[in-house]
Amino acid sequence: MDSSAERVAALLLAFADKGADGDHKVSELARAVGRERSQVSRMLHALQRSGLVEQDEETRRYRLGWPLLVLASGAGDTALLRAARPVLRKIVAHTGEVALLSVQQGNRSLTVLREESAQSLRAGGWVGRSSPMHCTASGRALLFDSDDQLVDALTADDLLAPAHGLTGPRSLDELLARLRTERQRGYSLASEEVEIGLTSVGIPVRAPAGDLVAVLNISGPTSRMIPRIDDIARRLRAAAGGLEAALAHPLRSGTR
Structure with missing residues (x-):
């Protein structure tokens, strides 16, 4: 019994x-x-x-x-979470925008860490929130290593949902085209695809073996983000590199 x-x-x-x-x-x-x-x-x-x-x-x-x-969001990779905290703080200090760490959970992008900005007007997901993968910067960056068939399987249900006037992709072909562009430039960009006035940039984070394990994301009001996309992407690349180095050398970085 x-x-x-x-x-x-x-x-x-x-x-x-x-x-x-x-x-x-x-x-x-x-x-x-x-x-x-x-x-x-x-x-x-x-x-x-x-x-x-x-x-x-x-x-x-x-x-x-x-x-x-x-509670569930804290049950993942402890080394990744611990190493990411100072990285997120540094991103916020340099950009003034909200910084997030997201991982894949089934066919969703799950926010597992968030570092607040001091800006009075802030945006972005919260810890424990899961989002569709086709129309978010974190979700599409998590798809960078997926072939077309897997992308279809992970996003088919959400692509059928109404777009409500937002700018997210509305078909698999449109999603695959955006992914090709984003893979080539090395970062994802979702501007007003989930929420009017919200723009996000995502950069993959890889484990020492090369597997894509997470995404660093900066989110903020479109009016502040768009003029600084190149600078934000550059800072995110540097931050992702620092996080990957911390994962590769946990004792050196203080991660245990």
């Missing part, structure tokens, strides 16, 4: 079907875990009181809560 902890764990894992940003009806979750609807409802109410899940007041659907997403 399974324990209460095992039942709760199974329920939380059932949310993975739609990713961190997906939501579910109680009946869907009950079917997924093979439990009575009333029993699942009681567990969800308990999880909601702790903030681990949230319920939409209009649709009555449940989604994972931010405390759980933030």
Whole structure:
């Protein structure tokens, strides 16, 4: 007979079907875990009181809560997170904009570190937030090593979603064309593709073996970012190089 902890764990894992940003009806979750609807409802109410899940007041659907997403974001590569913190601080000091570290989580870009800017007008993702890969600087930079078939598999569902007037790619061909340009110049640029007035630049970070493990990202208001894209990309390249060196020589950099 399974324990209460095992039942709760199974329920939380059932949310993975739609990713961190997906939501579910109680009946869907009950079917997924093979439990009575009333029993699942009681567990969800308990999880909601702790903030681990949230319920939409209009649709009555449940989604994972931010405390759980933030907790999960810290469960990744400890060496990468520790080495990235001073790098993000340096980026913010030099650019005055928000700096982010993102990793791939399934077909999403997940923000795992964020360093704030002192600017009164700030922008960018927050820790624990996951975003589509086709229309974000971090997401497209994470796709740099993916072949066309994998890019299609990772972005097909999101490319079908309405664009709402934003400037993100609306077809696979358009996405692949942007990726070819961005790979050639070495950085991704997403201007007003997710949010009006928001522009982001992303640079891949590679492990010593050459695998793409993360993306450094600077995000800020378009009015401040666009005139400085070349300088921002140059600073991000230098920062990515410093982070890669820290990952290659953890003892020398103080990362353990």
